[in-house]
Amino acid sequence: GQNIDQPTEMTATEGAIVQINCTYQTSGFNGLFWYQQHAGEAPTFLSYNVLDGLEEKGRFSSFLSRSKGYSYLLLKELQMKDSASYLCAVMDSNYQLIWGAGTKLIIKP
Amino acid sequence: TAGITQAPTSQILAAGRSMTLRCTQDMRHNAMYWYRQDLGLGLRLIHYSNTAGTTGKGEVPDGYSVSRANTDDFPLTLASAVPSQTSVYFCASSEEGTDTQYFGPGTRLTVL
Numbered sequence: 001g002q003n004i005d006q007p008t009e010m011t012a013t014e015g016a017i018v019q020i021n022c023t024y025q026t027s028g029f030n031g032l033f034w035y036q037q038h039a040g041e042a043p044t045f046l047s048y049n050v051l052d053g054l055e056e057k058g059r060f061s062s063f064l065s066r067s068k069g070y071s072y073l074l075l076k077e078l079q080m081k082d083s084a085s086y087l088c089a090v091m092d093s094n095y096q097l098i099w100g101a102g103t104k105l106i107i108k109p
Numbered sequence: 110t111a112g113i114t115q116a117p118t119s120q121i122l123a124a125g126r127s128m129t130l131r132c133t134q135d136m137r138h139n140a141m142y143w144y145r146q147d148l149g150l151g152l153r154l155i156h157y158s159n160t161a162g163t164t165g166k167g168e169v170p171d172g173y174s175v176s177r178a179n180t181d182d183f184p185l186t187l188a189s190a191v192p193s194q195t196s197v198y199f200c201a202s203s204e205e206g207t208d209t210q211y212f213g214p215g216t217r218l219t220v221l
C-alpha cells in the first residue's frame with residue numbers, strides 16, 4: 001500500500017530552526033508537496049520538489065531524496081505565526097496526491 | 110480574485126438526510142477535487158474531475174456523488190448522510206503545469 005510518514009507533533013523555540021521529516025512509499029512518484037495548515041483553516045501551498053536536492057524559498061526550504069523516499073521541510077528563524085500543521089503529500093503514478101497525517105508544530109517563546 | 114469558495118461554512122445534518130456541498134472557483138483551473146479531513150488522518154480524496162464533463166472516484170467515494178457541468182462549479186452530494194460522514198470537507202483545484210492544488214476554506218459537517 002501507499003504510505004506517507006511524518007512525526008505527529010514537534011516543539012521548537014521562537015527564533016530557532018526546525019526540520020520536519022517525511023518518508024514515503026508510493027506507487028510511482030511525480031513530485032512531493034509541502035503545505036501549511038493553521039488550525040481551522042485550509043491547507044496552503046509551501047513548496048514542490050520533483051528533483052533531488054534543496055529548494056529554498058525565504059525562511060522555508062524543502063529537500064528531496066527520491067532514492068531514499070525522503071523529504072524534509074526546514075523552517076528557519078521561527079516565528080510564532082509558524083505554529084501550524086505541516087502536511088507532506090506525494091503525487092503518485094496516477095497523478096493523485098497521497099497525504100501524510102501532518103506534523104503539528106508548536107512554537108514556544 | 111476570490112479563488113475557491115465553499116458553502117456552507119458549517120452544517121449539522123440529521124442522519125438519512127441529503128445535502129449538497131457547493132464549491133466554486135474563478136481561476137479557470139481544469140482539475141478539481143473533493144477531500145475529507147479527519148483527526149489523525151491525512152486528507153483523503155473522495156472524487157475528482159480533470160475537466161468539465163468528467164469525474165472520477167478517489168480513495169473514499171462511497172456515499173458521495175459529484176457532477177461537473179462547467180469549469181467553475183464542482184458540487185458534492187451526500188444522498189443519505191450517516192454519522193461516519195462527519196468531517197471537514199475541502200474542495201481544491203489545481204494549476205496546469207505544476208499540479209499545485211489550491212484549497213477552499215472548507216465545510217465542517219456534523220451528521221447526527
